[in-house]
Structure formats: structure tokens, C-alpha cells
Amino acid sequence: MNPIVQNMTGMGGMTDQIIASDLLVSAKSAIHSYAVALCETTSPKVRATLQQQLNDAIGMHEQVTNYMVQNGYYHPADVGEQIALDNQNAQKALKMSD
Template structure:
């Protein structure tokens, strides 16, 4: 599936890459928030639960990253290739019709 057509929410055309990128950004945010929460925990029991959630968030981030790398959406080990992908994405965004 390369594109999702206009849907009931009026989002227009979005690609798998856009969805995956948004998911990766959300996963990164989740890791950060769980890290902060674990350091702010009032009890050892709560800290242990939050650390378990943090580990799950890290694992999820890794899964999303691996998916994006396998699809060629993300190149964390090749800066030049990632810059090319980012430039292409920016050009695509600039060429989207205004709604």
C-alpha cells in the first residue's frame, strides 16, 4: 500500500513513509517521557514499573526504526543518503496542493 486516498477525516493522500515517520517520532517521544517519569518516580515500585514501560518503549522504537530502514525510509548510518531522502520529502511537501 503506497498511498491512502482521501478518507473521512479529510487527511488527503499520505504515504506509508509519512505514517512511519510520524510513528517513529511518537516512539522517540515515548522513550523520552518514560525516561523522565522513571527519574521522577516517588517509590521503587513505581520506578520499576516505569522502567519496564521504558524498556518496552525502547523496543518499540527499535521495531519502527528497523521497519523504516528495511523500506529505505530511514538511513541512520548514511548521512548523505538520509539528506537525499529528507530533501525529496521536503520537495514533495512543497508540491502538495493546498486544501
């Protein structure tokens, strides 16, 4: 992130990894919400719209996941590696709060 933008926004600790992680969580939440809404609607037009939104959210989730895996931020196929990374990130977060 640009240092000037970091200072202006107070986001000095924000990293690509944090932003991507937040985006991934948001995509997962959107997928869940669209799926629930899709199950509850009776209108074919609304159902079609929700289905398209669900597909778009799934696509975004895939893109963010691929980005995170390629950059070593996420290890969905290796639980041990992901736990080690999560512990490392937790330690960084604790140091940021000092």
C-alpha cells in the first residue's frame, strides 16, 4: 500500500494479505446469504437474479482464493501449514496492538 495513503487513512498495518482475507470472508458471507435467499423466494425472476448473484459471488471467492494461494496467504489443502500461518498472523496482530 502507498505510504501516503497509509498515513492518510490510518491503515499502516493493512497488508494485501489482510485485505484479501477480509474479501474472502465477505465473499463467503455473500454466498451464504444468496443461497438462503434463493431457497426462500418463490418468484422465478427473483430466483434467476439471485442465482446470477450467487454465481458471481462464487466466482469472486474462487479468484480471491487463487490469489491468496498463489501468494502463500492461504493453504486450504494443508491444514498443518494453514494452522502455522494462522498462528504466525496472530502473533503479528498481537504485536501491532502494542
